[in-house]
Amino acid sequence: MNISIESLREKFNQIFENKNDTKIFFAPGRVNLIGEYTDFNGGYVFPVALDIGTYLLISKRNDHKVNFYSINFEDSGKIEKSTDIKKIDKNTTDWTLYPMGVIHSLYEMESVTLPHGFDALVYGNIPNSAGLSSSASVSVAFAYAFNEMYNLNIDKVRIALIAQKAEHYAGTLCGIMDQFISAMGKKDHGVLLNCDTLEYKYAPVKLENYSLIIMNSNKKRALNESKYNERRAECDKGLLGLKKELNADYLGHITENEFEKYSHLIEDNIALKRSRHVITENARVLKAFELLSNGDIKEFGKLLNDSHTSLKNDFEVSCRELDILTSAAREFDGVLGSRMTGAGFGGCAIAIVLSDREKEFTKYVGDIYTKETGIVPEFIKAVISDGVSKLSKA
Numbered sequence: 001m002n003i004s005i006e007s008l009r010e011k012f013n014q015i016f017e018n019k020n021d022t023k024i025f026f027a028p029g030r031v032n033l034i035g036e037y038t039d040f041n042g043g044y045v046f047p048v049a050l051d052i053g054t055y056l057l058i059s060k061r062n063d064h065k066v067n068f069y070s071i072n073f074e075d076s077g078k079i080e081k082s083t084d085i086k087k088i089d090k091n092t093t094d095w096t097l098y099p100m101g102v103i104h105s106l107y108e109m110e111s112v113t114l115p116h117g118f119d120a121l122v123y124g125n126i127p128n129s130a131g132l133s134s135s136a137s138v139s140v141a142f143a144y145a146f147n148e149m150y151n152l153n154i155d156k157v158r159i160a161l162i163a164q165k166a167e168h169y170a171g172t173l174c175g176i177m178d179q180f181i182s183a184m185g186k187k188d189h190g191v192l193l194n195c196d197t198l199e200y201k202y203a204p205v206k207l208e209n210y211s212l213i214i215m216n217s218n219k220k221r222a223l224n225e226s227k228y229n230e231r232r233a234e235c236d237k238g239l240l241g242l243k244k245e246l247n248a249d250y251l252g253h254i255t256e257n258e259f260e261k262y263s264h265l266i267e268d269n270i271a272l273k274r275s276r277h278v279i280t281e282n283a284r285v286l287k288a289f290e291l292l293s294n295g296d297i298k299e300f301g302k303l304l305n306d307s308h309t310s311l312k313n314d315f316e317v318s319c320r321e322l323d324i325l326t327s328a329a330r331e332f333d334g335v336l337g338s339r340m341t342g343a344g345f346g347g348c349a350i351a352i353v354l355s356d357r358e359k360e361f362t363k364y365v366g367d368i369y370t371k372e373t374g375i376v377p378e379f380i381k382a383v384i385s386d387g388v389s390k391l392s393k394a
């Protein structure tokens with residue numbers, strides 16, 4: 001479903017009486033080229049922002065009321081809250097947990113309380129539960145909008161950190177990748193981000209006669225705290241073992257050679273596998289960045305395959321559906337590489353596909369996938385886009 005800005009404005013005017021100075025913002029979702037589960041381990045990631053994401057129409061109120069409406073959750077109707085930070089209810093189960101988390105984070109991180117309430121209408125065109133960071137795009141859209149509306153003078157990197165904290169508040173101890181790329185993405189570029197220092201570099205994603213295709217398994221995933229936070233704890237355990245000999249704050253600071261030498265210090269086999277994934281994946285990201293910068297997309301494709309194998313066997317966050325999609329993709333003549341992307345357990349995979357064979361590719365992979373799983377997948381050609389922005393004044 002795609003709704004025009006004009007229709008979104010009309011909808012806003014139908015729902016809310018207060019139509020003064022309504023502003024429109026857009027924050028994108030993302031796909032990660034490579035570097036999975038490296039972010040909270042102080043390693044590197046290499047994501048791109050997409051042209052799908054969250055639209056936010058927002059208008060200041062004169063009182064302290066906060067009204068939300070989402071076109072994606074119309075059944076919930078208008079949801080009323082307040083800017084009063086003491087009244088924020090952590091037990092909220094609806095989507096307003098994210099913008100309310102942003103209000104909370106602004107208070108905690110910047111000592112800012114919003115001086116006025118607002119009316120907000122949200123519409124997201126990222127497929128539901130696809131793992132393309134719809135929640136990060138909601139949080140980034142709100143954090144950026146508050147910054148603009150209330151002249152808070154917060155830079156975009158800090159916006160990303162505030163949005164990340166909102167996600168923690170909602171229960172997932174995620175890293176910074178999704179919020180960072182949603183805030184800082186650049187058209188036709190990937191962002192190599194050092195998740196420890198937050199230093200970043202843009203690299204043009206020039207795939208020549210190839211395209212980046214997103215394959216949505218349509219196996220719904222909820223990035224819920226349990227599995228994700230469990231992986232975090234396993235990585236911490238691995239690090240603890242290695243720290244007996246190595247002076248490192250994060251797994252992402254440990255080289256493959258050091259790991260080879262000291263991996264015996266990790267007694268727990270699961271923690272060993274998780275750590276091996278993080279350390280080898282981190283090395284792959286740096287290699288991938290170099291290869292892409294030199295235009296070597298063939299070798300880049302091979303790294304995607306290696307990344308998937310590591311996520312499947314060592315990090316164990318893939319699933320049958322993602323394995324079927326990626327192996328069918330790799331069989332197809334005209335594919336350079338394929339991997340799951342994002343947190344896994346369902347959601348999406350990506351493939352680098354010869355542009356003039358895209359149609360045959362989607363038919364080939366789609367048929368195999370549906371035959372084996374009974375699910376119809378969705379294919380999206382990635383359009384690499386800019387990070388969060390203000391679209392216009394309504």
Ligand code: GLA
Nearest residue numbers: 036037174175176177342343
């Ligand atoms: C989710 C999290 C990110 C990152 C990825 C896995 O998208 O929000 O911080 O950890 O999973 O790479």
